[in-house]
Amino acid sequence: MEKKYDATYKFGNTTVHVVAPPPMSEEEKERILDEFHRTAFKIWQRIYREEIKTLG
Numbered sequence: 001m002e003k004k005y006d007a008t009y010k011f012g013n014t015t016v017h018v019v020a021p022p023p024m025s026e027e028e029k030e031r032i033l034d035e036f037h038r039t040a041f042k043i044w045q046r047i048y049r050e051e052i053k054t055l056g
Helices: 026-055
Strands: 007-011 014-018
Touching: none
Parallel strands: none
Antiparallel strands: 007 014
16 A cells, blocks of 8 residues: 655655645634643643742
């Protein structure tokens, strides 16, 4: 079975294959982005709390 890539780039000895996400509705895109932002914010808060503990 041959793999289909949306793009392939060669950088020196490295080959990068780009695969696009499956088609989805705008609502699904928004849900995924919201989840991503919530998770990133939680990570940022945790790093901040750890930094405060280190400084305090």
